[in-house]
Amino acid sequence: CGYCISACPYGVIDQRKDDGRAWKCTLCYDRLGAGMTPACAQACPTESIQYGPLDELRERAAERVETLHERGVSEARLYGHDPHDGVGGDGAFFLLLDEPEVYGLPPDPIVTTRDLPAMWKRAGLAALAMTAATVFAFVGGSS
Ligand code: SF4
Known part of the structure; x- marks a missing residue:
């Protein structure tokens, strides 16, 4: 119905026609700070947006x-x-x-960052294995 679009003080739900830019929702931090609900949730006549x-x-x-x-x-x-x-x-x-x-x-x-710890762990183990192999090659080669 568009009530939320016209209620949003930041023009978030709309998109600029000329360059396609849109604004990030701030969750109406200023309204929340004043103990109010977000403007779009308050404006929605069917309560489709709830807070x-x-x-x-x-x-x-x-x-x-x-x-x-x-x-x-x-x-x-x-x-x-x-x-x-x-x-x-x-x-x-x-x-x-x-x-x-x-x-x-x-x-x-x-x-995207969820698997980073496991990836770093695997990379660390691979580096250790390579180091061990290199040391072994030098030590093994000198005898
Ligand atoms: S919460 Fe506030 S800033 Fe975010 S879309 Fe709704 S009216 Fe706009």
Whole structure:
């Protein structure tokens, strides 16, 4: 309906026609600081945008998905709600009515830095093995 777009004080949901730039959502930090809800959540007449404690929102969203399934919307699902997913869950999550790809979202997002410790460990072990092999070659070659 566009209420959220016109309510956003930062023009976040809109995109500039001339250069395609968009602005990052600040979650209305100034409003939150004043004890208010984000402008888009307050403006949404259908309460499609909701703000509150994550656990509460997850619970409410899970109930909504269940209702949709009962009504035959079998593809309904939550996206970004799981704190154990590849990105550790998002601060904002979505109720989708179809596969994430339909909305241009990656089906199984993973933060690129998640595997860094394991990668460094493997690289360290490989370096140790190479060092040992080199030392062994020198020591083995001198006798
Ligand atoms: S939370 Fe605030 S800044 Fe973010 S999109 Fe909604 S109105 Fe805009």
